[in-house]
Amino acid sequence: MYDINDSWLSQPPKYTTFRINSLKKFSFCQLEQVLKNQADELNISVLPNYYKLNPDCLILEQWSYNELNLEKTNNDAIVDALCAAAVLRGSHVFAPGVMGLPTNCKLNGKINIYGDLEGNCKRGLKVKYNGKKLYVGYGILKMLRHDLFDKEKSSGMAIQTLMPASKLPVVNETIYEEGVLLLQNLPSIVCGWVVNAKANEFILDMCAAPGNKTTHLAEMSNNQAKIIAIDKTSQKTEKIKQLCIKHEVQCVKIYTADSTKCCSKDSLGVDAGPPFPPNSFDKVLLDAPCSGLGQRPQLNNKITPKMLESYKFVQRKLLSTAVDLLKVGGKLIYSTCTVTVEENEGLVNWALEKYPSLKLIPSHPLMGGPGLPSCGLNDDQRLMVQRFRPEVDILRPTEAIYRDTIGFFIATFTKTANKDK
Numbered sequence: 001m002y003d004i005n006d007s008w009l010s011q012p013p014k015y016t017t018f019r020i021n022s023l024k025k026f027s028f029c030q031l032e033q034v035l036k037n038q039a040d041e042l043n044i045s046v047l048p049n050y051y052k053l054n055p056d057c058l059i060l061e062q063w064s065y066n067e068l069n070l071e072k073t074n075n076d077a078i079v080d081a082l083c084a085a086a087v088l089r090g091s092h093v094f095a096p097g098v099m100g101l102p103t104n105c106k107l108n109g110k111i112n113i114y115g116d117l118e119g120n121c122k123r124g125l126k127v128k129y130n131g132k133k134l135y136v137g138y139g140i141l142k143m144l145r146h147d148l149f150d151k152e153k154s155s156g157m158a159i160q161t162l163m164p165a166s167k168l169p170v171v172n173e174t175i176y177e178e179g180v181l182l183l184q185n186l187p188s189i190v191c192g193w194v195v196n197a198k199a200n201e202f203i204l205d206m207c208a209a210p211g212n213k214t215t216h217l218a219e220m221s222n223n224q225a226k227i228i229a230i231d232k233t234s235q236k237t238e239k240i241k242q243l244c245i246k247h248e249v250q251c252v253k254i255y256t257a258d259s260t261k262c263c264s265k266d267s268l269g270v271d272a273g274p275p276f277p278p279n280s281f282d283k284v285l286l287d288a289p290c291s292g293l294g295q296r297p298q299l300n301n302k303i304t305p306k307m308l309e310s311y312k313f314v315q316r317k318l319l320s321t322a323v324d325l326l327k328v329g330g331k332l333i334y335s336t337c338t339v340t341v342e343e344n345e346g347l348v349n350w351a352l353e354k355y356p357s358l359k360l361i362p363s364h365p366l367m368g369g370p371g372l373p374s375c376g377l378n379d380d381q382r383l384m385v386q387r388f389r390p391e392v393d394i395l396r397p398t399e400a401i402y403r404d405t406i407g408f409f410i411a412t413f414t415k416t417a418n419k420d421k
Protein backbone atom coordinates (compact mmCIF):
# COMPACT_ATOMS: atom_id res chain seq x y z
CA MET A 1 0.00 0.00 0.00
CA TYR A 2 2.64 2.52 1.02
CA ASP A 3 5.74 2.96 -1.08
CA ILE A 4 8.22 5.76 -0.46
CA ASN A 5 9.21 5.66 -4.14
CA ASP A 6 5.62 6.28 -5.18
CA SER A 7 6.02 9.38 -7.35
CA TRP A 8 2.84 10.96 -5.97
CA LEU A 9 4.09 10.76 -2.38
CA SER A 10 7.67 11.72 -3.16
CA GLN A 11 6.62 14.91 -4.96
CA PRO A 12 4.94 18.01 -3.55
CA PRO A 13 1.39 18.95 -4.61
CA LYS A 14 1.25 21.35 -7.59
CA TYR A 15 -0.72 23.90 -5.57
CA THR A 16 -0.16 25.91 -2.43
CA THR A 17 -3.27 26.42 -0.34
CA PHE A 18 -4.00 28.97 2.33
CA ARG A 19 -7.01 29.34 4.54
CA ILE A 20 -8.43 32.83 4.64
CA ASN A 21 -9.51 34.00 8.09
CA SER A 22 -13.12 35.08 7.57
CA LEU A 23 -12.96 37.20 10.76
CA LYS A 24 -10.39 39.51 9.12
CA LYS A 25 -10.18 41.50 5.90
CA PHE A 26 -8.47 39.89 2.92
CA SER A 27 -7.76 41.33 -0.50
CA PHE A 28 -5.70 39.94 -3.38
CA CYS A 29 -3.62 43.16 -3.73
CA GLN A 30 -0.71 42.24 -1.45
CA LEU A 31 -0.42 38.77 -2.92
CA GLU A 32 -0.33 40.17 -6.44
CA GLN A 33 2.38 42.66 -5.46
CA VAL A 34 4.57 39.92 -3.95
CA LEU A 35 4.16 37.79 -7.06
CA LYS A 36 4.97 40.77 -9.28
CA ASN A 37 8.17 41.45 -7.29
CA GLN A 38 9.19 37.81 -7.63
CA ALA A 39 8.40 37.84 -11.34
CA ASP A 40 10.66 40.90 -11.78
CA GLU A 41 13.48 39.24 -9.84
CA LEU A 42 13.13 36.07 -11.91
CA ASN A 43 12.60 37.87 -15.20
CA ILE A 44 9.25 36.18 -15.82
CA SER A 45 6.36 37.98 -17.48
CA VAL A 46 3.34 35.85 -16.52
CA LEU A 47 2.21 35.52 -12.90
CA PRO A 48 1.07 32.15 -11.56
CA ASN A 49 -2.69 31.65 -11.32
CA TYR A 50 -4.32 32.29 -7.96
CA TYR A 51 -7.97 32.16 -6.99
CA LYS A 52 -10.43 31.62 -4.18
CA LEU A 53 -12.08 28.25 -3.67
CA ASN A 54 -15.12 28.90 -1.47
CA PRO A 55 -14.91 32.09 0.55
CA ASP A 56 -12.14 30.84 2.86
CA CYS A 57 -9.65 28.98 0.69
CA LEU A 58 -6.92 30.50 -1.48
CA ILE A 59 -5.19 28.45 -4.19
CA LEU A 60 -1.86 29.39 -5.75
CA GLU A 61 -0.56 27.51 -8.78
CA GLN A 62 3.00 27.00 -10.08
CA TRP A 63 5.04 29.44 -12.17
CA SER A 64 4.75 28.68 -15.84
CA TYR A 65 7.48 26.10 -16.52
CA ASN A 66 8.64 27.06 -20.00
CA GLU A 67 9.45 30.63 -19.20
CA LEU A 68 11.95 29.81 -16.49
CA ASN A 69 15.51 30.49 -17.32
CA LEU A 70 17.43 29.38 -14.27
CA GLU A 71 20.85 30.87 -13.76
CA LYS A 72 23.16 28.05 -12.69
CA THR A 73 25.79 28.45 -9.99
CA ASN A 74 28.50 26.07 -8.81
CA ASN A 75 27.79 26.56 -5.12
CA ASP A 76 25.68 23.87 -3.46
CA ALA A 77 24.17 23.97 0.02
CA ILE A 78 23.02 20.68 1.57
CA VAL A 79 19.89 20.80 3.74
CA ASP A 80 18.20 18.03 5.73
CA ALA A 81 15.25 16.14 4.22
CA LEU A 82 12.58 18.02 6.20
CA CYS A 83 13.96 21.37 5.12
CA ALA A 84 14.23 20.12 1.52
CA ALA A 85 10.56 19.10 1.58
CA ALA A 86 9.63 22.57 2.88
CA VAL A 87 11.64 24.25 0.07
CA LEU A 88 9.80 22.13 -2.49
CA ARG A 89 6.56 23.50 -1.01
CA GLY A 90 7.76 27.08 -1.38
CA SER A 91 9.62 27.83 1.85
CA HIS A 92 12.88 29.66 2.50
CA VAL A 93 15.72 27.73 4.17
CA PHE A 94 16.16 28.36 7.89
CA ALA A 95 19.48 27.92 9.69
CA PRO A 96 18.78 24.68 11.63
CA GLY A 97 18.04 22.86 8.34
CA VAL A 98 21.45 23.59 6.74
CA MET A 99 23.91 20.67 6.90
CA GLY A 100 26.68 21.62 4.50
CA LEU A 101 28.03 24.77 2.84
CA PRO A 102 31.29 25.29 0.92
CA THR A 103 33.81 27.72 2.49
CA ASN A 104 34.07 29.98 -0.58
CA CYS A 105 30.40 31.05 -0.69
CA LYS A 106 29.65 34.75 -0.67
CA LEU A 107 26.91 36.52 1.27
CA ASN A 108 24.03 37.42 -1.10
CA GLY A 109 25.49 35.11 -3.76
CA LYS A 110 23.34 32.62 -5.69
CA ILE A 111 23.26 29.08 -4.28
CA ASN A 112 21.79 25.73 -5.32
CA ILE A 113 19.84 23.88 -2.63
CA TYR A 114 20.12 20.10 -2.36
CA GLY A 115 18.28 17.82 0.07
CA ASP A 116 20.19 15.05 1.87
CA LEU A 117 17.97 12.05 1.10
CA GLU A 118 19.58 9.51 3.42
CA GLY A 119 20.37 11.70 6.41
CA ASN A 120 24.11 10.94 6.21
CA CYS A 121 25.50 14.45 5.76
CA LYS A 122 27.42 15.64 8.85
CA ARG A 123 26.46 19.11 10.06
CA GLY A 124 29.10 21.64 9.00
CA LEU A 125 30.31 19.77 5.88
CA LYS A 126 32.71 21.95 3.86
CA VAL A 127 33.33 19.77 0.84
CA LYS A 128 31.10 18.36 -1.91
CA TYR A 129 28.52 15.92 -0.53
CA ASN A 130 28.71 12.55 -2.25
CA GLY A 131 25.66 10.92 -0.63
CA LYS A 132 22.23 10.61 -2.26
CA LYS A 133 20.90 14.13 -2.78
CA LEU A 134 18.05 15.84 -4.59
CA TYR A 135 18.05 19.29 -6.19
CA VAL A 136 15.18 21.21 -4.56
CA GLY A 137 15.71 24.79 -5.72
CA TYR A 138 17.98 27.79 -5.74
CA GLY A 139 18.19 31.02 -3.82
CA ILE A 140 20.35 33.74 -2.29
CA LEU A 141 22.70 32.97 0.60
CA LYS A 142 21.84 35.04 3.67
CA MET A 143 24.16 33.44 6.28
CA LEU A 144 27.78 32.32 6.14
CA ARG A 145 29.39 29.28 7.77
CA HIS A 146 30.36 30.99 11.05
CA ASP A 147 26.72 32.08 11.63
CA LEU A 148 25.41 28.65 10.72
CA PHE A 149 27.84 26.25 12.36
CA ASP A 150 30.03 28.05 14.95
CA LYS A 151 27.13 28.72 17.31
CA GLU A 152 25.44 26.08 19.44
CA LYS A 153 22.01 27.10 18.15
CA SER A 154 21.61 29.16 15.01
CA SER A 155 18.32 30.65 13.83
CA GLY A 156 16.93 32.87 11.08
CA MET A 157 16.72 32.70 7.31
CA ALA A 158 19.87 31.11 5.85
CA ILE A 159 18.83 31.03 2.19
CA GLN A 160 16.13 33.14 0.58
CA THR A 161 14.57 30.68 -1.84
CA LEU A 162 14.05 32.27 -5.24
CA MET A 163 12.68 29.27 -7.11
CA PRO A 164 11.93 25.80 -5.73
CA ALA A 165 12.43 22.90 -8.17
CA SER A 166 8.66 22.37 -7.86
CA LYS A 167 8.09 25.85 -9.43
CA LEU A 168 5.74 26.77 -6.59
CA PRO A 169 5.72 30.46 -5.67
CA VAL A 170 7.59 31.40 -2.49
CA VAL A 171 4.80 33.07 -0.57
CA ASN A 172 4.06 32.88 3.11
CA GLU A 173 1.41 34.35 5.32
CA THR A 174 3.71 37.10 6.65
CA ILE A 175 2.80 39.24 3.63
CA TYR A 176 -0.57 39.92 5.27
CA GLU A 177 -1.44 41.48 8.60
CA GLU A 178 -1.13 38.83 11.35
CA GLY A 179 -3.74 36.08 11.21
CA VAL A 180 -5.31 36.92 7.85
CA LEU A 181 -3.93 33.82 6.11
CA LEU A 182 -2.86 30.39 7.30
CA LEU A 183 -0.88 27.89 5.22
CA GLN A 184 -3.07 24.78 5.34
CA ASN A 185 -3.39 21.69 3.15
CA LEU A 186 -6.58 21.51 1.09
CA PRO A 187 -7.98 18.30 2.70
CA SER A 188 -7.50 19.84 6.15
CA ILE A 189 -9.59 22.80 5.01
CA VAL A 190 -12.21 20.36 3.64
CA CYS A 191 -12.21 18.66 7.06
CA GLY A 192 -13.25 21.99 8.61
CA TRP A 193 -16.03 22.31 6.01
CA VAL A 194 -17.23 18.81 6.97
CA VAL A 195 -17.45 19.80 10.65
CA ASN A 196 -19.35 22.92 9.54
CA ALA A 197 -19.34 24.62 12.94
CA LYS A 198 -22.45 26.71 13.67
CA ALA A 199 -23.43 29.23 16.32
CA ASN A 200 -24.18 27.76 19.76
CA GLU A 201 -23.04 24.23 18.93
CA PHE A 202 -20.91 22.53 21.60
CA ILE A 203 -17.88 21.24 19.70
CA LEU A 204 -14.94 19.25 21.05
CA ASP A 205 -11.64 19.25 19.14
CA MET A 206 -9.92 16.31 20.88
CA CYS A 207 -6.44 16.55 19.29
CA ALA A 208 -6.23 20.20 18.50
CA ALA A 209 -2.61 21.46 18.43
CA PRO A 210 -1.40 23.61 16.77
CA GLY A 211 -5.02 24.73 16.34
CA ASN A 212 -5.32 24.97 12.57
CA LYS A 213 -8.71 23.25 12.51
CA THR A 214 -9.85 24.75 15.84
CA THR A 215 -9.41 28.27 14.49
CA HIS A 216 -11.13 27.31 11.24
CA LEU A 217 -14.19 26.09 13.18
CA ALA A 218 -14.28 29.24 15.29
CA GLU A 219 -13.94 31.48 12.24
CA MET A 220 -16.66 29.76 10.20
CA SER A 221 -19.06 30.12 13.14
CA ASN A 222 -18.18 33.82 13.36
CA ASN A 223 -16.90 33.20 16.92
CA GLN A 224 -20.34 31.92 17.89
CA ALA A 225 -19.74 28.16 18.38
CA LYS A 226 -18.76 26.86 21.84
CA ILE A 227 -15.50 25.10 21.13
CA ILE A 228 -13.30 23.12 23.50
CA ALA A 229 -9.78 22.35 22.26
CA ILE A 230 -7.58 19.75 23.95
CA ASP A 231 -4.04 18.57 23.46
CA LYS A 232 -1.79 16.56 25.70
CA THR A 233 1.06 18.88 26.67
CA SER A 234 1.18 22.50 27.76
CA GLN A 235 3.69 23.35 24.98
CA LYS A 236 1.10 22.15 22.48
CA THR A 237 -1.86 23.93 24.06
CA GLU A 238 0.21 27.13 24.22
CA LYS A 239 0.45 26.94 20.42
CA ILE A 240 -3.35 26.71 20.14
CA LYS A 241 -3.66 29.71 22.45
CA GLN A 242 -1.21 31.79 20.40
CA LEU A 243 -2.95 30.90 17.13
CA CYS A 244 -6.36 31.85 18.58
CA ILE A 245 -4.96 35.23 19.68
CA LYS A 246 -3.40 35.82 16.24
CA HIS A 247 -6.67 34.94 14.49
CA GLU A 248 -8.89 36.94 16.91
CA VAL A 249 -10.71 33.75 17.83
CA GLN A 250 -12.62 34.16 21.10
CA CYS A 251 -14.98 31.22 21.38
CA VAL A 252 -12.45 28.49 22.27
CA LYS A 253 -11.63 27.09 25.71
CA ILE A 254 -8.28 25.31 25.72
CA TYR A 255 -7.23 22.50 28.09
CA THR A 256 -4.11 20.38 28.48
CA ALA A 257 -5.33 16.80 29.00
CA ASP A 258 -5.19 13.24 27.78
CA SER A 259 -8.24 13.01 25.53
CA THR A 260 -8.46 9.24 26.00
CA LYS A 261 -9.41 10.03 29.61
CA CYS A 262 -11.62 13.07 29.20
CA CYS A 263 -15.03 11.47 29.79
CA SER A 264 -16.38 10.69 33.26
CA LYS A 265 -19.80 10.21 34.83
CA ASP A 266 -18.43 12.05 37.89
CA SER A 267 -17.66 15.17 35.85
CA LEU A 268 -18.70 18.53 37.27
CA GLY A 269 -20.04 19.60 33.83
CA VAL A 270 -18.75 20.81 30.49
CA ASP A 271 -17.90 24.27 31.84
CA ALA A 272 -15.66 22.81 34.54
CA GLY A 273 -13.20 21.42 31.96
CA PRO A 274 -12.13 17.79 31.42
CA PRO A 275 -13.26 15.19 32.21
CA PHE A 276 -16.66 15.96 30.67
CA PRO A 277 -19.95 14.14 31.25
CA PRO A 278 -21.02 11.56 28.62
CA ASN A 279 -23.30 12.84 25.81
CA SER A 280 -22.07 16.44 26.08
CA PHE A 281 -21.13 17.53 22.55
CA ASP A 282 -23.08 18.22 19.36
CA LYS A 283 -19.93 17.62 17.32
CA VAL A 284 -16.60 15.95 18.09
CA LEU A 285 -13.59 16.34 15.80
CA LEU A 286 -11.01 13.58 16.18
CA ASP A 287 -8.12 14.67 13.96
CA ALA A 288 -6.12 11.72 15.17
CA PRO A 289 -2.40 11.31 15.80
CA CYS A 290 -1.33 9.11 12.87
CA SER A 291 1.64 7.84 10.90
CA GLY A 292 1.51 10.98 8.71
CA LEU A 293 2.43 9.07 5.56
CA GLY A 294 0.16 11.23 3.42
CA GLN A 295 2.39 14.29 3.94
CA ARG A 296 4.05 15.26 0.64
CA PRO A 297 6.78 15.19 -0.37
CA GLN A 298 8.10 12.22 1.63
CA LEU A 299 11.86 12.46 1.08
CA ASN A 300 13.36 10.39 3.91
CA ASN A 301 10.80 8.58 6.02
CA LYS A 302 12.32 6.49 8.81
CA ILE A 303 9.10 5.06 10.22
CA THR A 304 9.46 1.43 11.34
CA PRO A 305 6.79 -1.29 10.87
CA LYS A 306 6.48 -1.41 14.68
CA MET A 307 5.73 2.32 14.86
CA LEU A 308 3.23 1.99 11.99
CA GLU A 309 1.44 -0.78 13.83
CA SER A 310 1.15 1.29 17.03
CA TYR A 311 -1.12 4.14 15.84
CA LYS A 312 -4.36 2.19 15.64
CA PHE A 313 -4.31 1.53 19.40
CA VAL A 314 -4.34 5.21 20.40
CA GLN A 315 -6.80 5.98 17.58
CA ARG A 316 -9.22 3.35 18.91
CA LYS A 317 -8.92 4.66 22.47
CA LEU A 318 -9.56 8.22 21.35
CA LEU A 319 -12.50 7.15 19.20
CA SER A 320 -14.05 5.26 22.14
CA THR A 321 -13.93 8.42 24.26
CA ALA A 322 -15.32 10.45 21.36
CA VAL A 323 -18.32 8.09 21.12
CA ASP A 324 -19.00 8.47 24.86
CA LEU A 325 -18.81 12.26 24.70
CA LEU A 326 -21.03 12.68 21.64
CA LYS A 327 -24.73 13.47 22.09
CA VAL A 328 -27.26 11.10 20.50
CA GLY A 329 -27.85 12.62 17.04
CA GLY A 330 -24.48 14.37 17.14
CA LYS A 331 -21.70 14.22 14.55
CA LEU A 332 -18.28 12.62 15.05
CA ILE A 333 -15.68 13.50 12.42
CA TYR A 334 -12.60 11.27 12.26
CA SER A 335 -9.62 12.31 10.12
CA THR A 336 -5.98 11.40 9.46
CA CYS A 337 -3.22 12.62 7.16
CA THR A 338 -2.04 9.13 6.36
CA VAL A 339 -2.56 6.53 3.64
CA THR A 340 -2.61 3.22 5.54
CA VAL A 341 -5.80 1.13 5.46
CA GLU A 342 -5.52 0.23 9.14
CA GLU A 343 -5.71 3.86 10.29
CA ASN A 344 -8.50 4.76 7.85
CA GLU A 345 -11.05 2.29 6.40
CA GLY A 346 -9.82 -0.27 8.99
CA LEU A 347 -10.57 2.10 11.86
CA VAL A 348 -14.06 2.79 10.45
CA ASN A 349 -14.76 -0.96 10.29
CA TRP A 350 -13.53 -1.45 13.81
CA ALA A 351 -15.69 1.41 15.12
CA LEU A 352 -18.88 0.20 13.39
CA GLU A 353 -18.39 -3.30 14.73
CA LYS A 354 -17.52 -2.22 18.27
CA TYR A 355 -20.22 0.47 18.65
CA PRO A 356 -23.70 -0.50 17.37
CA SER A 357 -24.75 3.05 18.36
CA LEU A 358 -22.53 4.47 15.59
CA LYS A 359 -23.82 4.99 12.08
CA LEU A 360 -21.60 6.07 9.18
CA ILE A 361 -23.02 9.13 7.38
CA PRO A 362 -21.76 11.06 4.31
CA SER A 363 -18.85 13.42 5.01
CA HIS A 364 -20.38 16.37 3.14
CA PRO A 365 -19.05 18.24 1.20
CA LEU A 366 -17.64 15.20 -0.60
CA MET A 367 -14.55 16.57 -2.35
CA GLY A 368 -12.10 13.64 -1.97
CA GLY A 369 -12.48 10.24 -3.62
CA PRO A 370 -14.31 7.28 -2.07
CA GLY A 371 -12.74 4.86 0.42
CA LEU A 372 -10.56 2.08 -0.96
CA PRO A 373 -12.24 -1.07 -2.31
CA SER A 374 -11.74 -4.47 -0.65
CA CYS A 375 -10.95 -2.94 2.72
CA GLY A 376 -14.13 -3.93 4.57
CA LEU A 377 -16.43 -1.08 3.47
CA ASN A 378 -19.25 -1.75 1.00
CA ASP A 379 -19.80 0.66 -1.90
CA ASP A 380 -22.40 2.70 0.00
CA GLN A 381 -19.96 3.12 2.88
CA ARG A 382 -17.02 3.82 0.57
CA LEU A 383 -19.06 6.67 -0.90
CA MET A 384 -19.68 8.21 2.53
CA VAL A 385 -16.00 8.68 3.40
CA GLN A 386 -13.35 10.78 1.66
CA ARG A 387 -9.94 9.50 0.69
CA PHE A 388 -7.65 12.06 -0.93
CA ARG A 389 -5.41 10.18 -3.39
CA PRO A 390 -4.29 10.60 -7.02
CA GLU A 391 -6.30 7.80 -8.63
CA VAL A 392 -9.72 8.49 -10.16
CA ASP A 393 -12.33 6.07 -8.80
CA ILE A 394 -15.40 5.63 -11.00
CA LEU A 395 -17.49 5.34 -7.85
CA ARG A 396 -16.95 9.08 -7.30
CA PRO A 397 -14.59 10.78 -9.78
CA THR A 398 -13.12 13.91 -8.22
CA GLU A 399 -11.75 17.15 -9.61
CA ALA A 400 -7.99 17.25 -10.26
CA ILE A 401 -7.36 19.79 -7.51
CA TYR A 402 -8.65 17.31 -4.90
CA ARG A 403 -6.38 14.56 -6.22
CA ASP A 404 -3.10 16.48 -6.10
CA THR A 405 -3.17 17.07 -2.33
CA ILE A 406 -1.58 15.39 0.64
CA GLY A 407 -2.97 11.92 1.38
CA PHE A 408 -5.88 12.39 3.79
CA PHE A 409 -8.95 10.56 5.06
CA ILE A 410 -12.26 11.78 6.54
CA ALA A 411 -15.15 9.74 7.95
CA THR A 412 -18.26 11.00 9.72
CA PHE A 413 -20.48 9.10 12.14
CA THR A 414 -23.64 9.91 14.00
CA LYS A 415 -24.69 8.37 17.33
CA THR A 416 -28.04 6.63 17.57
CA ALA A 417 -29.93 5.56 20.70
CA ASN A 418 -28.84 1.92 20.18
CA LYS A 419 -27.08 0.30 23.13
CA ASP A 420 -23.37 -0.41 22.76
CA LYS A 421 -21.92 -3.80 23.78
Ligand SMILES: C[S@@+](CC[C@H](N)C(=O)[O-])C[C@H]1O[C@@H](n2cnc3c(N)ncnc32)[C@H](O)[C@@H]1O
Nearest residue numbers: 207208209210211212213231232258259287289
Ligand atom coordinates in the same frame (compact mmCIF):
# COMPACT_ATOMS: atom_id res chain seq x y z
C1 LIG B 1 -2.80 15.45 13.64
S1 LIG B 1 -2.29 16.37 15.00
C2 LIG B 1 -3.62 17.51 15.19
C3 LIG B 1 -3.57 18.68 14.24
C4 LIG B 1 -4.64 19.71 14.57
N1 LIG B 1 -5.95 19.13 14.60
C5 LIG B 1 -4.62 20.87 13.60
O1 LIG B 1 -5.33 20.81 12.59
O2 LIG B 1 -3.91 21.85 13.83
C6 LIG B 1 -2.60 15.27 16.32
C7 LIG B 1 -2.46 15.87 17.70
O3 LIG B 1 -2.93 14.90 18.64
C8 LIG B 1 -2.28 15.14 19.85
N2 LIG B 1 -2.51 13.97 20.73
C9 LIG B 1 -1.98 12.72 20.62
N3 LIG B 1 -2.45 11.93 21.60
C10 LIG B 1 -3.28 12.68 22.36
C11 LIG B 1 -4.07 12.44 23.53
N4 LIG B 1 -4.07 11.23 24.11
N5 LIG B 1 -4.80 13.44 24.04
C12 LIG B 1 -4.80 14.67 23.46
N6 LIG B 1 -4.09 14.96 22.35
C13 LIG B 1 -3.34 13.99 21.81
C14 LIG B 1 -0.86 15.37 19.43
O4 LIG B 1 -0.16 16.05 20.45
C15 LIG B 1 -1.03 16.20 18.16
O5 LIG B 1 -0.94 17.56 18.44
